[in-house]
Each structure stands twice: as C-alpha cells, then as structure tokens.
Amino acid sequence: EVQLVESGGGLVQPGGSLRLSCSASGFTFSSYWMSWVRQAPGKGLECVANIKPDGSEKYYVDSVKGRFTISRDNAKNSLYLQMISLRAEDTAFYYCARQVVGATDYWGQGTLVTVSS
Amino acid sequence: DIQMTQSPSSVSASVGDRVTITCRASQGINNWLAWYQQKPGKAPKLLISAASSLQTGLPSRFSGSGSGTDFTLTISSLQPEDCATYHCQQANSFPWTFGQGTKVEIK
Numbered sequence: 001e002v003q004l005v006e007s008g009g010g011l012v013q014p015g016g017s018l019r020l021s022c023s024a025s026g027f028t029f030s031s032y033w034m035s036w037v038r039q040a041p042g043k044g045l046e047c048v049a050n051i052k053p054d055g056s057e058k059y060y061v062d063s064v065k066g067r068f069t070i071s072r073d074n075a076k077n078s079l080y081l082q083m084i085s086l087r088a089e090d091t092a093f094y095y096c097a098r099q100v101v102g103a104t105d106y107w108g109q110g111t112l113v114t115v116s117s
Numbered sequence: 118d119i120q121m122t123q124s125p126s127s128v129s130a131s132v133g134d135r136v137t138i139t140c141r142a143s144q145g146i147n148n149w150l151a152w153y154q155q156k157p158g159k160a161p162k163l164l165i166s167a168a169s170s171l172q173t174g175l176p177s178r179f180s181g182s183g184s185g186t187d188f189t190l191t192i193s194s195l196q197p198e199d200c201a202t203y204h205c206q207q208a209n210s211f212p213w214t215f216g217q218g219t220k221v222e223i224k
C-alpha cells in the first residue's frame with residue numbers, strides 16, 4: 001500500500017524558516033517524480049515544486065523561487081521541502097504527492113504551515 | 118505558466134441529475150488533463166487522467182472528455198457521496214497548474 005506521511009509543519013514567524021519532510025513507503029520511491037502541493041485554507045491547490053526521480057531536475061512555481069528548495073534522499077525514501085523567508089501567504093496545508101505520467105496519483109494527509117507573528 | 122479556468126465555481130443539483138464541469142487551459146495541453154475529487158478535511162483523490170481515463174475501481178458515472186484547451190468532467194447521475202470539490206490540473210508542462218475548483222452540492 002502506497003503511503004506518504006508528511007511532518008515538520010507548524011507555526012513560524014514571517015521571515016522564518018521551516019523544513020518539511022515526507023516519508024514514502026509501499027512503492028519504489030526512487031522511480032517516481034515527486035511534488036509538493038499546497039492549499040491555503042478554503043482555497044484551491046497549487047503545485048509549488050517538482051523533482052525528478054534522481055533529483056537532477058527541479059521545478060518551482062514563481063511565487064516560491066529562491067525561497068523554497070525541494071530535495072530527496074532515495075536511500076531514505078524521503079522527500080523534503082526547505083522553506084526560508086516565509087510570508088503570510090505561504091500559510092497552507094502542504095501535501096507530499098507522487099506523480100505518474102499526466103497526473104498526481106497518491107497524496108499524503110498534509111501538514112499545516114502557519115506563518116504569523 | 119499555463120492558467121486553468123474552471124467553471125462553474127459551484128453547482129447545486131438534485132440526486133440523479135447530470136452535472137458538467139468545464140476546465141479551459143490558457144494554451145494547448147494536448148490531453149494532459151487530470152481531475153481530482155476532494156472532500157472536506159481530506160487530500161485530493163485522482164479520478165481521471167489523460168483527460169478521459171477513469172481510475173480503476175471508480176464509478177462509471179464519472180467521465181472526462183476534451184483535448185487541446187477545453188475539457189469536461191461529467192457526473193452522469195449525481196449521488197449523495199459525490200458532494201465534494203472537483204479540481205482540474207494540467208500536466209503538460211511545469212509547473213503543473215490547477216483550476217480554482219468547483220464545489221458540488223446536493224440541492
């Protein structure tokens with residue numbers, strides 16, 4: 001059974017940093033593109049970052065470029081999102097998700113990041 | 118980035134009704150369009166990939182169509198358990214982008 005479990009969310013002040021982790025199991029993690037998708041409370045979905053299976057290619061939405069870094073450790077079946085210079089508008093549930101050709105087929109349960117003073 | 122425009126933003130229909138949701142891309146995306154169902158407090162669930170491929174085990178009342186820039190999700194006979202928000206997503210080019218969502222309610 002595919003499982004994606006996020007951790008690391010919490011309350012952080014504007015300008016602060018946070019590192020999200022996602023532990024993957026039930027599939028060959030090193031074979032899949034992975035992504036982080038966020039959803040502000042009551043709002044739509046936004047894919048913030050994607051990473052190739054070997055980590056050699058990474059893509060970011062414009063609003064997080066230069067502030068967020070996606071990475072992975074295939075030996076640990078883990079995905080990460082390092083976030084710096086956090087802003088109030090980064091407040092959202094952050095989902096770890098597995099990509100297949102043309103879709104996102106498995107999602108974690110999400111971890112809440114709140115940026116507030 | 119490719120912009121995805123979904124309509125309507127919400128729809129209220131009776132059990133058994135046919136419900137249609139549309140999604141328009143700001144540029145051609147071939148058939149790289151996915152649909153997701155999201156219930157309150159839950160993660161999205163993949164319904165349809167490649168515009169029209171229904172995921173295994175899901176009810177056949179859900180169907181998708183379209184190519185290029187215009188796509189449709191149809192629920193042929195609305196059931197109470199279909200109350201949810203539906204999202205489209207283009208997977209043609211990074212960053213993958215979503216529509217703003219359509220909330221489906223029972224009248």
